[in-house]
Structure formats: C-alpha cells, structure tokens
Amino acid sequence: MKGLIRKAAFAAALVVLFLLLVGLFVYYRYPWDNLKVRLADELSTRSTVLVKIGELKPSVPVSLKFEDIEVYQRSPSALLARIDELVVDPSIWSVIVGKPRLRLKGYAYGGSMSGRVKEVNGDRYDLDISLHGIVLDKYNWNELPLGRESSIRLGGILDFVVSGTTSQKLKDQDLSGSLNVKNLALTSSTIAGVEVPDMTFPSVSIPFEVKGPRLIIKPTSISGSDLEARIQGSVNLVKRLERSTCDIEVRLKLKGKFKDSLDPLLQWVKSKDAEGFYRITISGQIRRPRFK
Secondary structure, three states: OHHHHHHHHHHHHHHHHHHHHHHHHHHHHOOHHHHHHHHHHHHHHOOOEEEEEEEEEEEOOOEEEEEEEEEEEOOOOEEEEEEEEEEEEEOHHHHHOOOOEEEEEEEEOOEEEEEEEEEEEOOEEEEEEEEEEEEHHHOOHHHOOOOOOOEOOEEEEEEEEEEEEEEOOHHHOEEEEEEEEEEEEEOOEEEOOEEEOOEEEEEEEEEEEEEOOEEEEEEEEEEOOOEEEEEEEEEEOOOOHHHOEEEEEEEEEEOOOHHHHHHHHHOOOOOEOOOOOEEEEEEEEOOOOEEO
C-alpha cells in the first residue's frame, strides 16, 4: 500500500513538473510584441492620454519588464512622461482567483519608483505608489503643454508618494499623498507672458488629497532667501486635464533681491496684508489661468 502511495505521489509530481515546464515554455516563447501593442492600445483607450511601449519581455521568475514607456497628451501632442524601465510582478494566486495584485518597480529620470496595485472590485483599485530621487533637470520641460505664453523649468530632487483607491471614474477617486523637492530651482520661466525671476528653495513639501474629481492642495508654506509663499486651493479635474479648472490662493512675501525687482510687477495687487504678503488668486482653466 505504501509503495502504491509513493508511486502515485511520484506520478503527481511528474505531472506538476510537466505542467510547470510547459507553462514556462509558453511564458518565455509568448509573442510579447503582440501583447505590447494590445496593452498600449488598451491603456490609451481607457485613459485620456496616449501610451507607447518600446519593448515588453518576460523577466525572472514570472514578471513582465516594460522598457521605454512614453505617455503623451493627445491634442496638441506633447510628451508628458517617459519611464525607462518598469517591472510588473503579479501574485499568481491573486490572478487565479480573479483579484489581480501587482508589485511594481521601475526607473525614470535618474530615480526609482515602486509600489503595489490591487483590484478591489470592477474598475476600482487600491494603490500605493512612491517615486524617489527623481532628477527634475532630466525632465524635458520644453514639451510641457502650458500654452504659448507660459513655460517653466524646474530643478531639484523629487520624492512623491500617493496611496488610496482609484478608478477610471473621476467621481470615485479617494487618494492622499505628498510631493517633496529638495533644492528646488525655478529658472528660465514665464507665466502668462510675465518673465519670472530665477529662484531657489532648499526644501518644498506639498501635501494633497484627491476626493472624487477634486484635487485639494493643503495649506503649504515655501520659504527661500528671496521669497516666501503660502499656497492652498483646489483643482476640479476633468478627463481633458488641460481643461480642468482651478481655484488656488497664493500669498507672496518678497525678501532680499526680489523686494526691489518684483515689487513694481505686483502693483496691480491692491495691497499687502498685515504680515506683508501679497494675495493672488488663480482661477479658470489650467491652460488659460486668470490672475486676480
């Protein structure tokens, strides 16, 4: 009887090994180029941006490695982001039970990214994403679609975290996170036709939330040697992001070299408050903001 059990166990092990080998053979011989095209088309169809994937290939043990991912604004066409490499590592059991759970690891702009994504139900997903050490100087700021009268160039090292629940539907967003930059530098920039003097800030931290279609910028203070700023407000998001509308309050206090050079430019602001801050509100669509 024991001999029969051992033979049955040995046969079962052989079957499992055979299935595993067949699975690995199919996995590594799969026509990944066709899947790459289908995935890029699916991502583009489900979003307001256009996604292009340079290369897709299997990675040990059972992961997918994406290389040279580019994300474009559709109209007018503009490159929004480029990811050098992204490895997607699925939990096999989660895929089998129909609730995919993915681990992510990638590299872009001299920094790294990591995170996890888990399907909750339907088109709702829990996510936890972080970017670390992103070198802002490596980003192509010239392609950022800010309109004909605005351009911006930033330098510094960026860290970014976001977590919560997301969905294809803007009304179902429930996210929170923060954006942090060390040695932030603003150079060669123009906003609404007005040239902005170069400025630097040793550290910037901006906490935010996304509740439904509303991006909330929590009260934030930014201080440099020549300028102090306090920012808060919100952006009502729509699928065409450049048509999203903003309601943001910015309070500026000029110091150092800016006190003499920028004071004349801000004379249209009625007055300073008791602390010496100019109050400016930014409203309207992101592509054509109004200043008051």
